[in-house]
Amino acid sequence: MSIMIIQVLLFIFGLILLVKGADWLVEGASDLARKFNVSDLIIGLTIVAFGTSAPELVVNIFAQLKNHPDIVFGNIIGSNNFNIFVILGLAGVMNPLVVQSRTVWKEIPISFAAVLILLFLTNDFGAENQVLTGWEGVFLLALFILFLIYVYKQLKIERSKMFYNQKSKPAFKIGGLITFGLAGLVFGSRFLVSGSIEIAEYLGVSEKIIGLTIVAAGTSLPELATSIVAALKNKNDIAVGNIIGSNIFNIFLILGVCAIIRPIPFKSVFNGDLFLLSGGTIFLFIAMFTGQKRKLDRWEAATLIVTYIGYMVILLF
Numbered sequence: 001m002s003i004m005i006i007q008v009l010l011f012i013f014g015l016i017l018l019v020k021g022a023d024w025l026v027e028g029a030s031d032l033a034r035k036f037n038v039s040d041l042i043i044g045l046t047i048v049a050f051g052t053s054a055p056e057l058v059v060n061i062f063a064q065l066k067n068h069p070d071i072v073f074g075n076i077i078g079s080n081n082f083n084i085f086v087i088l089g090l091a092g093v094m095n096p097l098v099v100q101s102r103t104v105w106k107e108i109p110i111s112f113a114a115v116l117i118l119l120f121l122t123n124d125f126g127a128e129n130q131v132l133t134g135w136e137g138v139f140l141l142a143l144f145i146l147f148l149i150y151v152y153k154q155l156k157i158e159r160s161k162m163f164y165n166q167k168s169k170p171a172f173k174i175g176g177l178i179t180f181g182l183a184g185l186v187f188g189s190r191f192l193v194s195g196s197i198e199i200a201e202y203l204g205v206s207e208k209i210i211g212l213t214i215v216a217a218g219t220s221l222p223e224l225a226t227s228i229v230a231a232l233k234n235k236n237d238i239a240v241g242n243i244i245g246s247n248i249f250n251i252f253l254i255l256g257v258c259a260i261i262r263p264i265p266f267k268s269v270f271n272g273d274l275f276l277l278s279g280g281t282i283f284l285f286i287a288m289f290t291g292q293k294r295k296l297d298r299w300e301a302a303t304l305i306v307t308y309i310g311y312m313v314i315l316l317f
Contacts, residue, residue, distance in 0.1 A: 021184020044241020074211020092301025137259025
């Protein structure tokens with residue numbers, strides 16, 4: 001029992017380090033981006049999305065090195081579902097989110113395509129053992145690079161002047177925030193993975209459930225905090241861009257890196273969770289044309305939350 005208490009404390013400590021580390025990383029990276037007069041949407045899709053996805057990246061790398069594939073897939077799929085249904089849901093209930101036309105027609109469809117590609121790569125129809133191979137990981141990374149090229153082209157088209165005449169932090173402070181942020185992510189993720197696995201084994205809970213729930217929600221806390229604060233400050237582009245960008249990063253970058261490290265066995269039971277993610281992304285797209293155009297209304301946001309609650313009830317009971 002004493003060992004169990006220690007594991008729970010390590011898990012909590014790891015979670016705290018993850019959240020605080022991501023907070024420092026995002027703050028430092030965002031301040032660095034101000035020097036280049038980057039728009040809110042670009043910041044959300046890149047700097048903030050990458051910063052808040054960093055916990056998933058580090059957690060999954062450690063999980064993959066320790067050969068826990070269910071944690072790898074469970075964390076990514078669970079985090080993406082949490083992002084769409086819970087984070088956008090809560091942000092939209094607090095303050096209806098107005099979305100740019102470009103996001104509706106480009107970024108949301110890209111995130112949907114990422115889910116379909118993952119479904120195709122992980123389901124080798126007719127094969128007994130499903131696996132995401134190293135070459136498929138390279139393919140996912142190639143798609144991630146194409147996404148970055150797309151964002152870079154948008155950056156050249158949409159130079160924003162919103163940050164002109166704003167002072168940024170001194171270089172040493174920015175460097176310190178990024179350095180300590182990364183350190184918090186690295187050590188926090190190690191404690192989180194170790195603690196969650198030990199807790200799962202002690203309680204007799206499958207790694208799939210732990211990955212889809214505790215680890216996924218824990219590593220999505222940076223997205224949660226960032227998007228809700230952004231929504232309350234009427235920075236809708238950051239709130240939405242953060243979620244859409246994170247979901248794309250999670251599939252293309254993180255699963256790509258993990259598959260290159262070692263092929264990842266895939267269990268077909270994850271297909272239901274991927275179908276849910278597909279449905280949530282389609283709902284978000286359709287919501288842009290119902291009610292007020294290009295706006296996630298409160299009732300639509302509430303629908304996302306209720307759907308996720310129903311999903312958790314089915315998953316756990």
